[in-house]
Amino acid sequence: xxxxxxxxxxxxxxxxxxxxxxxxxxxxxxxxxxxxxxxxxxxxxxxxxxxxxxxxxxxxxxxxxxxxxxxxxxxxxxxxxxxxxxxxxxxxxxxxxxxxxxxxxxxxxxxxxxxxxxxxxxxxxxxxxxxxxxxxxxxxxxxxxxxxxxxxxxxxxxxxxxxxxxxxxxxxxxx
Numbered sequence: 001x002x003x004x005x006x007x008x009x010x011x012x013x014x015x016x017x018x019x020x021x022x023x024x025x026x027x028x029x030x031x032x033x034x035x036x037x038x039x040x041x042x043x044x045x046x047x048x049x050x051x052x053x054x055x056x057x058x059x060x061x062x063x064x065x066x067x068x069x070x071x072x073x074x075x076x077x078x079x080x081x082x083x084x085x086x087x088x089x090x091x092x093x094x095x096x097x098x099x100x101x102x103x104x105x106x107x108x109x110x111x112x113x114x115x116x117x118x119x120x121x122x123x124x125x126x127x128x129x130x131x132x133x134x135x136x137x138x139x140x141x142x143x144x145x146x147x148x149x150x151x152x153x154x155x156x157x158x159x160x161x162x163x164x165x166x167x168x169x170x171x172x173x174x175x
Contacts (some may be wrong), residue, residue: 021054027105028056033117035068037109044134045069046169048078049094049122055097056104056172057127060140062147062167071114075174078148078167082125093125095165097136109133117175132147 019025028034028048036044043065048056062078063069069077080095104110110133130136143165151167 003109011122019051021101023075024121026051026056026101028101029115031115032112033069033071033074033114033116034174035059035111036133036136037111037132038064041066043060043068044137044140045077045115047074047094049118049124051101052098054100054102055098055129056101057094057098057124058104058136059094059096060136060143061170063146064140068111069113070115074114074116074170075110077170079170079173080143080149080165082164082166083168083172090172091175092124092168093173094173095125096127097139098127098129099133099136100143103131107133118168119173119175122173134153 019029028051030048030050032048034048035047036046037045043066045059045061047059049059050057061069062080063073070172081093082095083090083092084150130139136175146173147165147167154164154166
């Protein structure tokens with residue numbers, strides 16, 4: 001087989017294998033913007049930053065409201081992440097909360113509201129595993145005041161603003 005066909009076949013296999021678990025297609029893809037109904041009258045905004053093995057890597061955006069997020073809320077919003085490097089060469093990283101694909105795919109509380117093209121070089125700042133959407137909501141409620149405060153401090157003291165829990169503009173991770 002020529003190297004052209006081998007290259008084409010490998011790219012096709014890699015692309016398809018990312019969207020499957022045990023031969024079955026998963027429901028969501030990288031860059032999908034999700035609304036999660038928290039059953040308390042509120043909705044969370046969550047971005048699929050990646051799929052890793054049997055897990056979706058979920059990155060929270062700053063959105064917990066009494067209506068579903070729109071695609072504009074994602075594009076113009078802020079995500080849970082960090083930045084590092086220097087002001088001349090900043091790198092942005094997303095925080096990932098991993099939940100099994102099978103659980104998310106079967107959940108009636110999850111709805112796709114759109115998709116954004118993520119920069120292929122998006123990297124992971126931190127991650128942890130959750131079993132339920134309720135754990136994700138609890139994490140959001142616990143973490144959001146910390147991230148708001150650290151983001152305010154980063155604006156006041158830019159030289160000390162690196163490698164911390166921030167709210168970062170989504171525009172930094174989209175193509």
